[in-house]
Amino acid sequence: MPVYSSHVNVTATDSLENRLEVNAKYASFDFHEWVISRLGFQAGMDILDVGCGTGIHAIEALKALRGTGSISAMDLSGDSVGVLKNNSAGHDNLDAVAGDMNNLATIIEQQFRVKRYDLAYSVYALWYCTDHFGVLDVMRHALKPGGRLVVCTPNAPNGLREAIRRLGHPRPDLDQVTSFGPNVLEPYFRAYFDEAVIHLRRNLLRITVVDDVLRFYKSTGYYDPAIAKQLESLARLEIDMNGYFGFEKNIYLIEGIAR
Numbered sequence: 001m002p003v004y005s006s007h008v009n010v011t012a013t014d015s016l017e018n019r020l021e022v023n024a025k026y027a028s029f030d031f032h033e034w035v036i037s038r039l040g041f042q043a044g045m046d047i048l049d050v051g052c053g054t055g056i057h058a059i060e061a062l063k064a065l066r067g068t069g070s071i072s073a074m075d076l077s078g079d080s081v082g083v084l085k086n087n088s089a090g091h092d093n094l095d096a097v098a099g100d101m102n103n104l105a106t107i108i109e110q111q112f113r114v115k116r117y118d119l120a121y122s123v124y125a126l127w128y129c130t131d132h133f134g135v136l137d138v139m140r141h142a143l144k145p146g147g148r149l150v151v152c153t154p155n156a157p158n159g160l161r162e163a164i165r166r167l168g169h170p171r172p173d174l175d176q177v178t179s180f181g182p183n184v185l186e187p188y189f190r191a192y193f194d195e196a197v198i199h200l201r202r203n204l205l206r207i208t209v210v211d212d213v214l215r216f217y218k219s220t221g222y223y224d225p226a227i228a229k230q231l232e233s234l235a236r237l238e239i240d241m242n243g244y245f246g247f248e249k250n251i252y253l254i255e256g257i258a259r
């Protein structure tokens with residue numbers, strides 16, 4: 001298989017914010033609301049957010065906690081953790097630290113005040129680490145009895161990648177990203193939880209502005225400047241014909257309840 005290089009730091013704060021903005025503007029349903037309702041934040045909970053990014057979920061957790069319980073959040077990007085800290089000033093039940101989730105056990109032990117959780121979750125982040133099972137083990141072992149482990153990840157098909165494939169540029173190396181749920185998470189949850197629930201959610205993005213198609217594409221891990229012109233022509237054609245450039249961007253969410 002050829003070696004593919006990435007032209008984008010997909011985990012950088014600006015890439016993340018661009019993707020979140022385009023998603024929020026064009027998704028066929030309220031993705032944010034859907035994830036929040038499945039995370040099920042409630043007052044008094046102790047919560048662990050792994051790969052928190054700029055804190056889109058941690059901020060909602062803080063609102064639901066209303067000063068009770070705690071949230072311990074971590075991310076590789078110090079910039080993103082800085083955004084979360086700025087946006088949550090005054091909440092003393094939040095610990096937010098920059099670090100690598102591959103070292104999650106040490107971070108919990110040495111940097112978080114709270115070490116056992118009612119809910120441990122990772123939204124669109126677990127995939128990026130190198131030790132998936134190691135991180136899942138740490139999250140699972142950190143649950144209180146009856147606590148929940150929730151992981152949310154992209155699910156196949158990724159419509160934009162399919163469009164780029166049709167333009168003659170397949171990226172077979174990335175198929176494992178959108179099969180991470182069924183191939184990696186599901187066997188893990190089956191092995192370690194008596195009860196696990198999988199939610200599959202179709203999400204259709206209908207982007208009506210060519211520049212937003214390109215903005216979204218430029219913030220993905222498969223952005224390639226050599227392909228951008230072709231994608232721009234395709235998006236322009238579809239927007240002229242249909243009023244939008246549409247593609248699926250589906251979601252896989254799995255939840256296990258600790259004994």
Ligand SMILES: C[S@@+](CC[C@H](N)C(=O)[O-])C[C@H]1O[C@@H](n2cnc3c(N)ncnc32)[C@H](O)[C@@H]1O
Pocket residue numbers: 011012016050051052053054055056057074075076077080099100101102122123124125126128129130
């Ligand atoms: C797609 S973003 C999701 C962020 C956030 N959970 C959200 O839903 O907005 C992926 C996040 O994973 C973080 N990340 C990537 N590798 C990581 C690692 N090894 N340890 C901790 N965080 C990591 C990135 O910095 C980025 O903020």
